[in-house]
Amino acid sequence: MTERVAIVGVGWYGFRSITPEVSYKEMMYEAAVRAYHDAGIDPRRDVDSFVTVAEDFNEGTSIFDEYTPDQMGGVLRPNETIPGEGLHGLATAYMQIKTGLIRVAVVEAHSKVSNILHPAHILAYAMDPVYNRPLGLHPYFIAGLEMQRYLFETGATLEQCAQVVVKNRQNALLNPLAAYPAELSLADVLDSEPVAEPLTRLMVAPPADGCIVMVLAAEEVARALTDTPIWIQGLGWANGSYSLENRDWVELDYVRQAAEMAYRTAGIRYPREIIDFVELDDAFAYKELQHLEALSLCRPGEAGILTVEGATSLDGDLPVNPSGGSLGCGHLLEASGLARALEVVLQLRGEAGAHQLPDVAVGMAMGWRGLPTTSAAVAILARED
Amino acid sequence: MKMRRVAVVGAGMTKFVRRALETADELSWQATQMALDSCGLTLDDIDAVASGTAPDAFDGVHMNSEYLCPGSGGWNKPFIRCYVGGGTGVMAVIHGWYHVASGLFDTCLVVCEEKMSSCQPHPQGAFLTIFDHTLERPLGPNLLWIFAMEMNAYMQRYGLSHRDIALVTVKNRRNAKDHPCALLGEDITVDDVLNSEVMAWPVRRLDVSPISDGAVAIVLASDKVAHRLTDKPVWIEGVGWSLETAYWTNRDLSYPQQVEEAARMAYQMAGITEPRKQIHIAEPYDPFDYKELHHLEGLLLADKGKAPEMTALGITRRDGDLPVCPSGGLLGVGNPIAAAGLMKVAELFWQLRGEAGARQVPGNPKRGLAQAWGDLMQVGTVVILGVA
Numbered sequence: 001m002t003e004r005v006a007i008v009g010v011g012w013y014g015f016r017s018i019t020p021e022v023s024y025k026e027m028m029y030e031a032a033v034r035a036y037h038d039a040g041i042d043p044r045r046d047v048d049s050f051v052t053v054a055e056d057f058n059e060g061t062s063i064f065d066e067y068t069p070d071q072m073g074g075v076l077r078p079n080e081t082i083p084g085e086g087l088h089g090l091a092t093a094y095m096q097i098k099t100g101l102i103r104v105a106v107v108e109a110h111s112k113v114s115n116i117l118h119p120a121h122i123l124a125y126a127m128d129p130v131y132n133r134p135l136g137l138h139p140y141f142i143a144g145l146e147m148q149r150y151l152f153e154t155g156a157t158l159e160q161c162a163q164v165v166v167k168n169r170q171n172a173l174l175n176p177l178a179a180y181p182a183e184l185s186l187a188d189v190l191d192s193e194p195v196a197e198p199l200t201r202l203m204v205a206p207p208a209d210g211c212i213v214m215v216l217a218a219e220e221v222a223r224a225l226t227d228t229p230i231w232i233q234g235l236g237w238a239n240g241s242y243s244l245e246n247r248d249w250v251e252l253d254y255v256r257q258a259a260e261m262a263y264r265t266a267g268i269r270y271p272r273e274i275i276d277f278v279e280l281d282d283a284f285a286y287k288e289l290q291h292l293e294a295l296s297l298c299r300p301g302e303a304g305i306l307t308v309e310g311a312t313s314l315d316g317d318l319p320v321n322p323s324g325g326s327l328g329c330g331h332l333l334e335a336s337g338l339a340r341a342l343e344v345v346l347q348l349r350g351e352a353g354a355h356q357l358p359d360v361a362v363g364m365a366m367g368w369r370g371l372p373t374t375s376a377a378v379a380i381l382a383r384e385d
Numbered sequence: 386m387k388m389r390r391v392a393v394v395g396a397g398m399t400k401f402v403r404r405a406l407e408t409a410d411e412l413s414w415q416a417t418q419m420a421l422d423s424c425g426l427t428l429d430d431i432d433a434v435a436s437g438t439a440p441d442a443f444d445g446v447h448m449n450s451e452y453l454c455p456g457s458g459g460w461n462k463p464f465i466r467c468y469v470g471g472g473t474g475v476m477a478v479i480h481g482w483y484h485v486a487s488g489l490f491d492t493c494l495v496v497c498e499e500k501m502s503s504c505q506p507h508p509q510g511a512f513l514t515i516f517d518h519t520l521e522r523p524l525g526p527n528l529l530w531i532f533a534m535e536m537n538a539y540m541q542r543y544g545l546s547h548r549d550i551a552l553v554t555v556k557n558r559r560n561a562k563d564h565p566c567a568l569l570g571e572d573i574t575v576d577d578v579l580n581s582e583v584m585a586w587p588v589r590r591l592d593v594s595p596i597s598d599g600a601v602a603i604v605l606a607s608d609k610v611a612h613r614l615t616d617k618p619v620w621i622e623g624v625g626w627s628l629e630t631a632y633w634t635n636r637d638l639s640y641p642q643q644v645e646e647a648a649r650m651a652y653q654m655a656g657i658t659e660p661r662k663q664i665h666i667a668e669p670y671d672p673f674d675y676k677e678l679h680h681l682e683g684l685l686l687a688d689k690g691k692a693p694e695m696t697a698l699g700i701t702r703r704d705g706d707l708p709v710c711p712s713g714g715l716l717g718v719g720n721p722i723a724a725a726g727l728m729k730v731a732e733l734f735w736q737l738r739g740e741a742g743a744r745q746v747p748g749n750p751k752r753g754l755a756q757a758w759g760d761l762m763q764v765g766t767v768v769i770l771g772v773a
Contacts, residue, residue, distance in 0.1 A: 050628075054431065057447040061516040062440035063470040066760040069628045076646050079628035079764075080476060081468045082451060083441075092480075098487035100388045101624070101654065125447035130408070235489075237480050239464040265489070365391050373451045375464070 005097045006222035006229035007381065009039025010345050014210030015330045016177045017114065024059070024112040028212045029071040032108065035213035036073070039254035040225055041104065043073030047215075048102040052081045053089035053109035053334050057122050072108060072213075086212065086338030087377035091235050093216045103218045109335035110211035119207060123355035125148060125256065126372055132244060139371045140204070142244065143317050144196025147286040149249045151198065153300075156289055157283040158198060160304030162189035164285040165202050167313055167319050172328025174314075174319035174355035175343075179208040179330035189285075203285035208330020212338040214345075230345045233362070233380045234266025240374030247374055255368070255376045262364075262378040263296075271364075272297055275380070277318065277347065277357055280366040282325040291366060292320060295378070322347065322355050337367020341379055348383040392618035393770065395424030395604035396455045396731040401719030405598035408517045409444045409500040412600040413456035416724075417496050420602035421458075424614050429674055431604075432490035433665030434459040436466040437477030437497040439722040439759070441512035443504050456494035457602075469628065470515075471672065471759020473497065474601075474726015475766035478755075479624040481605045482768075491607045499721035508596055515761070516595030517631070519546035529593070533585040535638040536675045540587065542639035547587055551578035552696045553674035554591050554716050560703055561713025563743035566728075568597055568719035578674075594672045597719035601727040603734065615737045622752070623657065623769035633761040644683030644758060644765035651767040652685075652755075660685050664769070665750035666736055667707060668729035670758040671714040680756055681709065683765065691706040708746045711736065726757035726766070733770045 011034025013019075013027045022030065036043055044048075052068040061067065065081030068074070082089045086109035093105035117121055127133040131326050134302055150156060166186060172178035184202065192201040222229040238261065239248040240254035259271075266276050278297065282288035289303035297318065298306055306312055312320035323343035332339050344363035346352045362382045369375040396421025399405075399412055407415070421427060436457050441449040450466035457464070466474065467469065467480040474497050481495035509527045516522045539545065552575060561570035566744040573591065581590040611618040627646035629636065636642075648660070657663045669680035678692035687695050697702055701709035712718055712732035715725045733753035735741040752771040758764060 028454060056441045059520065060514075062442045062511060063760055065469050065470075065628070066515065066763060067517070067631045070630050074628065075630045076627055076643060078650070079469070080480070080625045080626065083448065083466050083468050092465060092467070092483075095483045095487035095489060098489065100484045101486075103482075122447060125441075125445065126451065128452065129444075129446055151530065237463045237465065239462065240461050241453070242451050242454050250688060253461065258463075320400065369448065369451070373448060375451060375454075 002284055003357045004219040005094050005216055005232045006219065007232065007268055007345055008217045008222050008225045009035045009215035009230055010342055011035030011038055011213045012177065012211060014343060015177055015208045015332060017179050017208055017330065019114065019209040024110060025071045028108060028110055031211040031213040032072050032148055035215050042217060047104050047106050049078040049096050049105040051093045051105060051107045053084060053086050054081055055083050055334055056331065057125055058116065058333050072073055072106065081225040085369045085377050086335050087289055087341060087365065087367040087373065087379055088237060090338065090341060090379055091237055091377060094235055097216060097218050103221050105216045106213060107216065108213045109338045111332035111335045112209055113207040113333055114209050119279060122251050123371060124128055128243065140196045140199065142372050143284045144199045147199055148285065150286055153250050156304040158190060160289065160308055161203060162186045163307050164282065164288045165189045167307065168282060168325040168327040171314060171322055171355060175324050176329045180328055181324065199284060203250060205283050205326035205331035208332055210332045210336055210339065212342050228349050230348050231382050233382045234262040234268065235379050236261025237377035244372065249314045252290060252294040254280025254374045255291055258376045259295045260380045262380050266380045273362060275363050275364050276282040276360040276362050278320050278364045279323060279343045280317060280320065281336060281368040282321060282327050283368065283370055285359035286325065288320065288325065319357055322357055337365065337377060340367060344381045348381060388743035389486045390487055390608040391482050391605055391621045392619065393603050393734045394606045394611050394614045394618055395420045396734045397423055398601040398728055398731055399599050401568045401597045401599035401721055402581060402596060403568065403595065403755040404502040406498060410453055410456035410500055412452050412500060412598065413496055413498040416600035417456065417458045417494060420604050424604050426604060428458045428733065430492055431458060431494050432463065432492045433463040433484050434494045434496065435477055435481035435484055436464065437473040437723040439470060439473050439499055440511060442514060443499060443501050443508060445503060453498055456496050469760065469764045469766060471722055471758045472766040473723040475730060475755055475757035475768050476626060477723065477727060478730050478768045479626055482621050482624055485605050485607050491610045491653065493605045494602060495605060495727065496602040497723035497727040499724045500598045501596045501721060502598050527583040529588055531762065532586045533672055536587055536673065538638040539675055539679055545693055547579055548575055549693035549697065550675045550678065551575045553671065553677045554578050555716040556702060557671060557710050557716040560711055561717025562711045564718050567713050567717055568595055569717050570713060588673065592674045594720035595713035597721040599719060600723045601724045601731055603727065603731055611661055619734050619737050619770050619772055622771045623651035623655030623767060625767040627765050629763040631761060633763060638762065640689065641679055641683035641758065641765060643763060644680055645685065647765035647767040648684045651769050655769045664752055664754045666711060666733060666746055666753035667709045668712060668732055668753065668755040669709065670714050670756055671710055672720055674716060675716065677710060681706040684754065684756060703746055711744050711746050729755035730768055737770060737772045
């Protein structure tokens, strides 16, 4: 029960704007084979539990968990699907191993968003069916409202938000996984067409296809499998208010609670001193700033300033989204948080290639379930200390 | 490795009805409130919430668990939904179990809700979308068709007559007469079943459980907390789950292998070597009458092809040697999918505490098993509960 849990294998497919060469099943298979090879395991023999993360409406199939076991190598074994954030799946596998019943568990999440003709129409079905959906608004209006309030409350500026986009898409230039690398100027971002005032087109993470698979193991197994286990030091997740009318539009209490739980389970009192870098949700540019503050990594209103000063750049004090984040890699729907965790694992292993950060020992991944939810999860990962 | 013990300490359920006036979220809250009241807790005492509900298509809400979160008590708490189709109701208990057994939480609410009536004109329309988009959906299949194939395969394999199978509906509807939340408690005869309208041969209307709305919630607690809350904790002794291939057309449908795998996992964890002697009550998943028989065999509680005989001999009656679905099951109480699975676990909770009222199984039962099943006849989920 007290045994630690490590990530011992990772695999991925993508990330790209479209993937016409593979079905979602083939994409899952490619990523899974890569992860199993990385961990040096045979799924039919060595894996005790398979956890997949998927949403029916995004897949276009009801009871989507039906279509998960074959390509994962999980037929006639424990399988379960988590309709949530990718990091909720990671938390599920972690808890399973912590019970002592399961020794090796696999987590999978993917996005085949290029199959969705009108993602906004699907997203609209997430709105309260009685109070909000009948208004027929594009769900991005919520991001516009929230961003407006964030700028008003903290004094953050549009330029600071635009700088997040410039930074993340630039980071993506060095990341072979990223779907949307670009060299942009602040003016490019600020002058792009408005989506929901004050949000502009380039401040919205563009969707991408991709799949991530991770193999988790209990300490004893992990040590036998690999010399570079990446330990799950802390995990936290929380939900806020579902209703648009009742939520606190300033304070991201759910992110704060998820982070507090993660810090508590990791035994971290002063996160800024321990955490070397962060991969967090940037589905909208202002979200990166808002999330940094809610994670208690800086004071309210400070995140934008740090960004402009370069503290969150690849060579800054606290690199944020060195992978390029969702703005640079593409938004992978519910797989986004697991993509953030994948980057943390690669960085900690020293396998991040051209955008490798020097001397990193502890990294943080944070995922948000996206509009219109108030649901977030946080994972703190560390290499051998 | 010694595992942390987890107990069920409270349970609540709404009436199962054909068409609830409450929203899905309100149904969830009613069950949650009853479960909390049953063990004298408030939401402040709950560390985490595990939610279960089957396809989003019923409520017509994308990311449905977010919509159900406030009613399930998940506001300002760690909240994760799990999902394995029809197996969800029992899977949610397993999901809640590892929230507590992992050592991360001391208390966890498990809430399952299903509101099928919002799906117009009929929920079978939503089930059309569970099939493979390329190979199967163009044929316009529904669940009745594929279950008819499975029922037929079972009957052919063992030479069973419809009469043998219909006894299950008669028994479960009779048992449900004693359940205050039941939708279809009544005395019917085997001939009523055999003369009811053919849905998809050999399935007739009374072979099938009704479409329903409802919610169920239970409260889980760690060893330490459970003893503080109640003199009668009901322990989760074993859990198991297993998922078969999605290519159901390639399988032998006469036997639910995935249920056996899940049962073996749960028996091993619970240290059960002779399930037929050590299990005193069974609540196998019975959305169709033949499924109860099928599952009794998969759970190794009956020999292959012999479950109908057990039923005919009265062994599975509430006062028989192995009471099966003393609650009335899905056939009698109703089938709001995920909630129906959790209802079975709640029934064991009440039975093992001796609080099942008119439904009480005689002889002080000490251990019970609940099982659910679903997807494309594909998943098996098993929980074993016991009292000291």
